[in-house]
Structure formats: C-alpha cells, structure tokens
Amino acid sequence: MSAASTPSRALRGRLWRLLSRLASLKLTLAILVLLAVGVVAAYLSDTRTVWALVLPLTLCAINLMAAIASNGIFRRQLPLLVFHLCLLALIVLVALGRMTYLKGQLELTDGTWFEGQLSAVEAGPWHFGRLDQVRFASDGFRIDYDPGMRRGPTRNAVRFLDASGAVGQAVIGDQTPLTLCGYRFYTSHNKGFAPTFAWTPAGGAGSVTGSVHLPAYPLHEYRQARNWRLPESGIEAWTMLQFDGALIDPERADEFKLPAEHVLVLRVGDRRWTLQPGQYVVLPGGRLTYQGLRAWMGYTVFYDWTIPWLLAAAVSATVALGWHFWRKFASQPWDGVEVPDGDGNA
C-alpha cells in the first residue's frame, strides 16, 4: 500500500461523512420548517423578502442532491427517486424562471400598434427577451356586463405580426392570451376612453396624431379627466370627457360602449374650450384638432419560458409519487392493513 493513498482515502472518508450529514433526513425536516417560516414571513412582511425563500430553497436543493448521491433508499426505489429528482428540477426551474421573467403592463388605443413600450415593468436580471420585436394592434373589444355592472368576459380582436412577418388575427381575452416571442398578453380589467388629437405645428411640419388615455372606465366613472403635455411644445393641457347618464346600465345586461354624444373639455392655462369631434383650437405654436373618441385597453404582459417545463416537472413529480405510494400500498389491502416492521422506507 503506497503512502499517498492513505490521506486521499482519509479525505474521501471525510467528504463522505460531510455528504451524509448534508443528506440527513433530520436536516430535511428542519429545512421544511424553515421554508414554511420563510413563506409566512415573506407573506406577512411588506418589504422585499426574497432571501426568506431563496435560503431555504437553496438548502433544500443541497440536501436533496446530497441525499440522492448518498442515501441507499434512492438506489433501490425508482419512483421515489424520480419524485425527488422532479422536485430538484422544480427548484432549479423556478430559480431560472425568476432570473429571466418579465411582468409588465401597457395600454393601447384601438387601432394603434404596440411597439415595445411598457408602462410598468418588472423583470429578472437575466431577462433578454425580444419584446422590442413584438408588434400587435387592438381592433376593438367587447365586454358584456350583467345587471349590477358585473363584468363578463372580455373579447378583444387583435392583429399581430407573426414570426414570418405576416399579419395574423386573433381574439384574446381574460384567459386567452396573445403569445408572441414567448410574451403572453392578456387583456386586463383596465379600459377606458381615449380622446384622439392631431397636433399640427405652426411651422407647417407634418401633423402628429396621439391620444390621451383617460382614467379607467367604469372604475373611475366620475374622474374622466387628466393632465397631459403636447408633443415637443411642452404645453400642458387638461382634458375632461363629459356625457349624460350612465353608459353601462346597472339595471340590466349591457355592454361597454363609447358614449353616443359627448363633449370634450380642453383647458390650456386659463383658457377653456368645449370640443366636438372635428373641431380645433389654435394654440401658441400650432393647431390642435380633436379627432374623436376611441377606447383604450389595458394589457398585462408576462414572460416566463420555464412554464411548460415547470408543469411537466410538477406533473411528473405527482405521477412518480402516486406510483411510489401505489407500489407501497397495493401489496396490502386497505381494510386489513398490517403494521409494517418499519425499515425506514419512506
């Protein structure tokens, strides 16, 4: 026996002991408690408490890997091992998903194209999606209301550019997203009116068309006004929409619609106008034409490429667990269960 092998064997022995300690099932119990505590803490706390979840999950992954490597049970019980491997896959996938996800919101006036700008966004540090290549336009939507202004399903017709650059059409809604480049666009309950203006600068340059998204309707029924700024000139304007009566009849089944008759109040500085579609006002620096009223729809966008694999891992885990328990229990009938002699098998 050479001298060199002795320390390496000692080292190996030490490593093995460490591994078995990491694989300890008692540790698993502690980690489960820690995870539960972390979940509750994260839930109750108002501040960002990512670490309350990340730490126990990391420990859990280490514990799992060590157990898979060293625990004899996993060498014999195929379904049990598959279940635990699936759990490991879940943890890894969730981690990857959190690093690369994106969640955001946007609003779109009917007839205009989405060109990659979100109004609110939250994303993982490794999110490198192709949102800037996504193009879609809203062609109008329909929302039915039950008596009592209970909102029914939203049906929103959209046009989009598919991967080959051709224009496709679809109807999306609360539960049927438009999926482009992995981004899922859902309609949200936010929607409202969008007065559309054309701004023609005095210099004779081409006019710019844009719309102002008034606060969501019918959520902010009595607050249909907002401040906005004219392009380039920096003129601050205030716009309010006025119409008679309730648009959505609370007494009967109805649907979301634009007001048939309305006036638009425009205030710039201390000057005030009421406008009908087609009318314009002359402001310092240009002419502002009120083109008419359209609707806007709010969307939520969600990107997480791990979803299908998460689902597959979760379902596989459940199937494996069912398989494991089936094998374990099928050998003895339920109405004559004997107490097992207990070899520590899970």
Next chain:
Amino acid sequence: MLEAQQLWAAVLAYVLAGSGAIFGVVLRRNWQRLILGLMVLGLACHTASIVVRWDRLGHGPFITMFEILSSNVWSLMLAFTIAYWRLPAIRPSAAVVMPILFLMMGWLLMTSPKAGHFPPTYHTTWLFIHIGFGKVFLGAVLVAVGLSGVVLMRATVWGRDRFQRLPADGRLDELAYRCMALGFIFETLMLIAGAIWAQDAWGRYWAWDPLETWAFVTWLTLAFALHARATSRLSPQAASWLVVAVFVIAFLTFFGVPFVSTSPHKGAV
C-alpha cells in the same frame, strides 16, 4: 325553497347519523347500519339540494361562503361515507369526524344563501379540476383525522374503554398515513391545477395571494408529516398530532382565508 328544505333534511340526517355515532361509542352500542343509512340519506337530500340550486343559478356551488361550505360538507360527507362503508373496522371513528362536520354545518346554516356573481375567470374546466382535487384532498385528510382522533382519545382512560373495538393504534396510524399520502398527492394536483388556472385567468401561475400562500404552507406541513413519519419512528400518538396539525392548517386555509378575504382568491374577480 325546495332547495332549503332539502338542505335542512340533509343536515337533520347528518346530525342524526353523527349523534348516533357519538352515542353509539359512549353507550357501546352498534348502530352502524342505521348510521350508514342516515349518511346516505343525508347525502341524497344534500345532492338534490345542490342540483336544484345549480340548475336555478346556472353555476356550481363555488362562489359564496354558503356554497363553498355546502359543497365541502357534501364532499367531506361523501369521502367519509365511502370510508365508513368500505372500512367497517374504523367505523367508530365517526364519533370524532362528525363533530367537525357539525361545526361546518352550523356555520353553513348561519351564512346567507344569496347567490353570488359568477366571475368571468370561472368559465373554465380548471375550476372543476382544481376544486375536485381539493375536495379529495380534504376528504382524505378528514378520514385520517378521524383515525388519529381515535388514537389520541385512546390515550385517556375513558377513550381506551370506549374505542376498544377498533384495531390497534399501529394499524390506525398506518391507515391514517395512507390517507395522508393520498391527500398529499391530491393537494399537489390541486396546486398544479390551480397554477394552470391562475396562469390562464390572471397571467401568472403563482403570486403568493393569501390562499396560495396558505395552501403552500399546508403542502409543506403535509410534506413534513409524511417525511417525519418516514425518517424517525414516530409513536402513533406523535404521528396523530401531526395529522391533526395538518388538518387544522388545511381547514383554516380552506375556510379561514376566504372568510377574511372577500372572494375565494383575493382579487380573483
């Protein structure tokens, strides 16, 4: 009106069955066939009541607290009746289970049976799948808690005497463990189905809303209980306490969280 009468008839049958079970244990009488008959009768009336309501409103009992309680009393009774019928040896555990159901029935009769609004996000098959899995889960845990209750009560002199006819603690514990395993699988399935539904309905599969959070905590507790039983040789009493703990958390999740928030899932509509 018919619907309310049927519900009352069902509750009456359940209460008679439960009282029979409790007094049967206390007085050491064997009324098992009668109790089973009453349970089935109650279930029949209850089913009729739910069907009538379903037909009248055009949607299933998933919206208001009244509906959630009613459908859960129904599913729990169904789960327990099946166990009662198939596993004659454990029938006296009805004396433990029925009081829990009495609690829910009392609560049910105090809530308002007014109809709620069926939200647009509920127009999906996942509603049935998600809720169905949840009901199996809770039913399995309920049977387990009945068995564990017997084990725990047998620790007292009074209980040892009364629950003599049941199998030994070890066997009850093993059966409870099987129910818990079944419950664990179905709770996992419930979470998966819920996540799929949430992805469809709200564009995210998991967002730690109160119900999601507590359902996950329940899952962790259940995992803990199963793991603890496999890892260290727990005494039947200790294992039973774990079962009770799981049931309490699951019960609070199912009925406590919707009670404090306005809809089953906060912001779900």
Next chain:
Amino acid sequence: MPRDVRRLAGAWFALALSALGMSALLAIVLVAARSPFLGLGGSFFRTALVLHVNLGVVVWFLAAAAGAWTLLRARADRVGWGALALAVLGLSAMIAAPVLGGPPPVLANYVPVLDSPVFLGGLAGFLLSVVGAGMLSVTGGWSMPASGHRQAARWAVLTMAVATAVFAIDQGRAGSSRLILPVTLDDQLWGTGHLLQFVHDLLMMSAWMLLGRRLLEAVPGLARRVPWLLALTALATLGGLFVSLHEDIGSFDHRQGYTSLMRWATWPGPLVLGAGLAAGAWRLRRTPGGLAAGEAGLLASMALYAFGCLIGAAIQRQGTTSVPAHYHGTVGAVTLAYLTLAVRHAGSFGVVALKQATAGRLTLAYGLGIAILVTGLAWSGALGVPRKAPHAELMQADPAYLVAMSLAGLGGFLALAAVLALVCMLFRGLRRPARAAAAGARPGDVRMRALAITASAVFAGGLAVEFMPAVPAIGAMKADGHVAEKKRAEIDLRFSQGVAMLHFREYDHALTAFHRVIELAPQMPEAYVNAGFALLGLGRHEAARDFFDEATTLRKDQINGYYGLALALEGTGDAFGAMQAMEVFLHRAPADDPYRRKAEAAVWEWRARLDEQKASASATAEEKPAAAR
C-alpha cells in the same frame, strides 16, 4: 406453436384489447360530453367520436387480424416485431393527435378521421403494419395443412390486399377527378372502408370455426363446403377493384357500387356457415356435458349477426336509427366472437388465472347488451327517428319512442360495462406473471434510470405543453345559464350538425338543422347558403335558388352564395342566370379559392352552351319566317 410466435401474436392481441378498452372508455366520455352541464362543445364530441370508432372498430379488429395472421405465419422475427412496433407507434400518434393542433374531425362514414398529419400518418402507419403482417403470413405458414379457420384467415389476407389496392387506386384517381363537387375524404375512404367489412367477415368466420370445431364436425359435409363459402365471400371483393377502376371516385355509381357489393356479398357466407354450425349444435344438444367452452359465446355471436342482417334487410329508409342498429349488430357479432376466443385461449398467451366462468358470463353480458341496444335502435328506427340527431331536437313525447331509446341506452351501458370489466380482467391476468418476475429479481441501482426518466419526462412533457395549442375546453365552456348563451350554443351545435350531415350527403337532415339555425338566427347568411346546398343535394333547385338569393341579399360578400346560386340556376334551366352568378363569384372570390377552377370551367361550359343555343336559336329564327310562308 413456438413460444416467440405466441408472444408476438399475444402482443398484437393485447394491442387490440387495449384499443377496445380505450374505445369503451371514450364511449363513456361521449355520453358525458352530451350531458348538458359539462358542455364540452360539439368539436370535442366529434373528436371523441372519431377516436371511439377508430379504436373500437378499425384498430380492435385489425390488430386482432394481425395477431391471427402472425399465428398463420408461425414465425416471429425482427420484421414481425417491427410491424408491431410500427402499429404501436401509429396508434400512439392517433391517440396523441387530438392534443396536437386540435385537428378538425371529419366524420367519414366507415373510417372517420381527424384531419391532421399526425392522425392520418398514425392511421396510415397502423394500416401499413397490419397489411405488412398479412403479407408476411404469405411467406410463412401457408404450406401447413389448412383447417377451416386457417383458410378463412388466408382469404382475409387476400381481401386485405384487395382493399389496399383499392385504396391506392382511389387515392390515385381522386387527384384527377372530373366531378364538379370536390372529392371528400369520405369518398376517398369509401371503397377501402367497405372492403374492410369483408376482412372482418372472413375473420369472424374463422373465429366461429375455431370456436365451433365440435359443431362443424357434427354436420357431415359442412367442412367440405366451407372452402366454397370462404372463396365466394373473398372473391366478391374483386368487384371492388372493378368499381374503383370503372367509376369516378366520389360519383354516385362509385358509392352505389360499393353499397351493392356490401348489400349482396357480405352476409351469405357467414349466414350459411352460421346455419350449419347451429344445425351442429342442434344435433349435439343431447350430448352429456352440454356446451363446450366458448360455444355459448359462439351461438350468441351467430344470433347477433343474424339479427343484424335481418335489420339490415329490413332497412326501408336510409338515415333512421335502423342503420346504426344494423351495424352495431354485426360489429357486435365480430367483437363477441373475438372476445369469446380471447377468453378461451387467454391461457396460451400468458394470461394467468383467468376466471373462465366469470369471463364467459361477461362476454355473454356484452352480447346481451348489444342485442338490447340493437333492439332499441331498430325499434326507434321503425318509428322513424332520424339518426345522429340529439334527443332535444326530436321532442318526441311518444312513450314508445322513449321506451325504445331508453332500451338502447341500457343495452349500450351493459355492453360497455362488460367490455371494460373483461379487458381489465384479461390485462390483470397478463400483468400478474410480469409482476411476479419483477418481484423475484434483485433490485439494482436505479439512479441512472431515474435520472433518465425524470429528464425525459420533464423535457418531453415541457415540449408537449409548449407546442400544444390551447386546450379546447378552456374558455370554450360557458357555465352560465343565460338564454343568449344557450341560444348561441344551440346555433353552433345545429350549424355544425348541419355541416356534418351535408358532408354525409344526408340532405334532408342537413336541411332540418339549417332550418332550425335560420329560425334562431335569421340574419346568418351562412345558414341560408348551407340550406341552399342541402336543397341542391335534394334536387330542389328552385327552393335552393331562393335561399342563395336571400344569403347574398343579407351579405353582399357571401361569395359561396353566388356559387350555389349559379348551380341552382343551372338546375332550373337558367343557364344565362347561372353564368352571371358564377361570374360574380369569380369576380369576388380570392385568387386561391379552391372552387375557382371549377367555377371557371363551368362558366366556360355554360357560355359555350349559350353560344350554341344562340346559334341554333338564330337558325330557327331564320327558318321560322320561311315556315310561316
């Protein structure tokens, strides 16, 4: 029989039985889908129906046939196993097809399909494997002395070859069809579907002879006549070759040719054989010990077949429930014969400890269930109930009708329950030795296997989810009870029913459906157009013209309305109006419209005819004054 041959044939039989079991499960799904509060939608229903028929008839019968042919070959080599592997692959593709892309179901008459490459490819693979197994049997055991049942199996191979040839011919000719209406999938599968009936017929006779060997011997001279019966039945299929070669696919004559072939040639063989076997049973009625194993099932199968034929002969009106009564009877007879054989010979194919008595009773229960189902359907058919129409539309309060339909439901339920129980019993018996072997083996290290399973399950599952389009049920289900919603649902249902009926060329039912749609949605031009096409099919050109007129008035861009209008006007003899309407169609139809070519051809033809008429009219005009003089 060598053990490996038995294993291969047994694997084919197991495949057949699993298809039968799945088909029975799907039948339950079908019933559930019809129940109002699941509301899974018409497309879901039809998809399940397609799978039910394919698994319950095509796969079940043909996989069993392949098993029989494997036994005939008496050899199991790589090619034989390869054919089985292909069949399994094909079947998996067929089952997976509904979730991959949500293909539209096409309810063709004999072989309904899902119109997707995955399903059609799977079906083709499966059929290819069965044809392969049949052809392989030619190389093997044909030199062995042939008893009656072997001869029948050999004739079935020949019939299968003819069916394959007809399939090839029909596909080839479908490409160069000269008919105005396009050739449908139904047309393309019409001939093959009919000839497959002969394959099933011959194999059923084979099963009967195997089961009734004792009865066959009890009738002197019967065994000598059997080859003639078989040859007559099998050679009749050559008539199919004639039809396919001489008639245009999709034409009335093509369809009628096959219908006549089936009407006159399928039943005499089995009926004569059955009568002979029944005579044998009568002669042996006093022998001690009563019926031998499987003979009760045999007699039940023969009775069922005769019953089915009787109803078939009595079919007066096409399109009543007598039609399904007839085919459920005959299909049930084949299934019953196979199941009886499966129970009797299960032991030879590795099924352990099958309770023969219980299994035998289950097969008889199946037969009884089918008999009740057939009675109910035939009875309601006699009352004139149209087939494939849901209960609500009929609104028949006639108690006789209700009793008849309840009878059908009861019988169907009994048959399903018996089949499911039987399949479970057989598979449980099959698994038992495997489990015993697994328990005996020492468990090795499973970690690599577990890793492989996990990785592939997560990866493949993820891919499947990623590329699976939205599950049809999501969002399609409406649980609210609003009248408008129900109305919309009924319109959808009736409309799709009407389209299906139109496809089946059952024009009067299609017309009924579209009338109802128009009643519910008087502003829907598509309904008018389709009603018009149904009227065209019935030859009522003037009524059709009015419907197309209405459709194009309701919507100027309803271009198929102009197409139909042209055909209707042509039917009324107004070639000029027809030409004008067709020109409007050509003017408005997109460049890639599939009907464009035919429309252009029609316009060209009509114009030629008009020119001709004009020429002859001017000729007569010139002559007229002369004649007056």
